[in-house]
Amino acid sequence: PVSSTLYGSRFLTGEVGGSVTHQCFYSITPANKHDRKYWCRRAGSGVCHTIISTTGYTSREHRGRVSLEDIPQKGTFMVTMTGLEKSDTGIYRCGIGSTNSDLYIRLNLTVSADASTVEPIRLFLGELHGSVTVLCPPGDTPSGEKRFWCKVGRSSCSLIANTDGYVGKNYQGRISITSQESSGAFKILVNDLKKEDFGLYRCGNGGLSSWDSSRMVALQVTTASTLPRRPKFLSGRAGGSLSITCHYDPKGNYKKKYLCRWKAATCSLLVDTDGFVHQSSKGRVQVASSDQENGTYRVVMSHLREEDAGWYWCGATNGHTEHTSSVKLLIQKKTCSSQGPETSTLVKPTLSRPATSSTPTQRSITDLTHVMGTKSTSTLLPTASPSTLLPTASSSTLLPTASPSTFVTSPGKIYPQSSPSESHLLPVVLPALILLVFTTFTVLFLTKIKLQKETGEERNAIGNLEVAPTQDGQNPVKEQIMEETPENGQEHGTDSGKCRWVFSGTG
CATH class of the missing domain: 2.60.40.10 (Immunoglobulins)
Structure with a gap:
């Protein structure tokens, strides 16, 4: 095989x-x-x-x-x-x-008899987890054309990156195609080398079909680099600061060290040891120290912003050779909720009764006062919550007797005088009225207790539902970062509620 x-x-x-x-x-x-x-x-x-x-x-x-x-x-x-x-x-x-x-x-x-000369394949060596610089010689295509890097397979060349901004998912943050030099040559920089990076590649100008303007190179991945390996991710808080320690081989005689920001197969210079500072980084990024003997230098970033999140490269250059390494910066931002869970407002469902409805109790009292021939106003107020369902003493008020010619049950309604024979029913109706009122109060009291119990259970259920979306709605990626970075997600109380630090976009 x-x-x-x-x-x-x-x-x-x-x-x-x-x-x-x-x-x-x-x-x-x-x-x-x-x-x-x-x-x-x-x-x-x-x-x-x-x-x-x-x-x-x-x-x-x-x-x-x-x-x-x-x-x-x-x-x-x-x-x-x-x-x-x-x-x-x-x-x-x-x-x-x-x-x-x-x-x-x-x-x-x-x-x-007249075969054209074929250029030999040039071999480039890179250490595992280290970096490699591939010099792509000038081709026949004029400068300004897009540049590409692809891996040669059995029948085709799989695109890895180009200057149009395409970068394969396995090369995010670790490959860069430099600008063309005056000769037309350019460099392919790859870091964090993996065993699977070993193979044949093509680099050139134009498209993948431009065989005449491309060169075949071989990349060999050797034993692991002896340089210290830094964490792949660094985190900082918006408004705060952090330092990045960069390593290079002190035997490499590198002249210039730098930090650049990587995006879409290009790396924009932010600061270097020659004194250059990008306009957007002035006052915020500086090379704090450099130790040539140990092969390290330290870059400090201050006044961090959310938009600072993304990939950064440490680099050391010596002519055409560059040593690079990448790190991804994660920025935490402070978010505060308006109220803490213990002060959250729970909107209770209101219980109301249409004002025009008539209950059996209302009808009974109205009929009774009509028989008694008294002037009375009978009112049962609908309530907004179970705590006021029990009628008060003012719910039914007996007014002084009106003149014999009229009987008033409510304002604007006048009924004719009752006949004398109806007054004989009073000894029978009065005990029934007392029993009815007692029964009504008992039923209302029991109903109030039942509704309070049901409302309490509903409050607990709604309270549980209010907590669940916050837990289920968390971003899975942020959860993973929170596990890797313990300080993320820390909460502290404020006068208006609770605040926590969460990671913003990654740039």
Whole structure:
């Protein structure tokens, strides 16, 4: 099978009588370092016949015109064929393993009378978790064209970043494409290198289809960097300050150190050790100290703002070589609620009765006063809450007797005088009236107690519902940051309620 840990060009061209060199790159592991490397040619039957290998074998027909050099510390081996003939055109493999069907790269070699010269693939080395600077030579496309960086696969080149602002999700905050120099060359800067960054790449001007204006390079990731690793995230509070300690190799003879702000594959310079300070950073960002012997420098950022959140790069440069590292800054802002949970207002549902409705009690009292022939105003007030459902003494008022000719139950309503025979019903009706009033008060009292109990349960239920949205509505990303950064989410009381520190946008 074709190995994902082997990389190399898939097309070679050579001129009759000339020579060609092929580089095969492999991941630096103990097994790969010491295992057999080989170069073979595939026959029509599918069998790949060995031409040369690191065991010392060389086929008879290729002796004197083929060589293989293995460089384990760089993770590469090179095969060179000289005295090319047209019959050398065919399909070849470079690979690792005890057989020719183990790990390999398949490629096509074309030999012609006037083949163009193919530039060799340049190898760049970078340490695991460290950084690398890839110099992309000037192409045929005029300056000003967009620049790109892509990873070569079996049949295509997958775009990683370009100067239009595109950056692949696995490279956010850790790749930058610099501006073109006067010669047209530019640099690709990658930091926080990972093992999977090993492979073949293309850099160039224009689009991915612009093969003529692009160059093939190989990136090899070696053992882990010995430089101290800083946390990937730093946090500060709006209005506060923080310091960033940057590390570089003191043996690298770096002349200038700087801090820049990364966004969309570009990094805008904020401050450097030569005294430059960006206009937006004056009075807020400065290089506080620099220790060349230990390879460190410290940048202080003060009067932090919410918009300061985002990616930043530490950098040290020496000519075309740059050492970079990235850090993401998170800014906390203070948010206050208008009231604390203990002072929150709970709006209770109101219980009301239409003013025009008539209850049996009202009708009974009206009928009774009509029979008694007295002038009376009978009123039962609707209430707004269960606590006032019990009628008061003023709910029913007996007024002095009116003249015999009229009987008034309410203002504006006059009823004719009752007949004398009806007054004989008074001894019967009066006890019934007293019993009715007592019964009514008892029912209202029991109803009040029941409603108070139900209202208390409803208050508890509403109180629980008011707390739940605050808990469920929290941003999952902020929750994760809060777990990683203990100080986030701390609360303290104020005169108007509670305040807490939460992370703002990340820029």
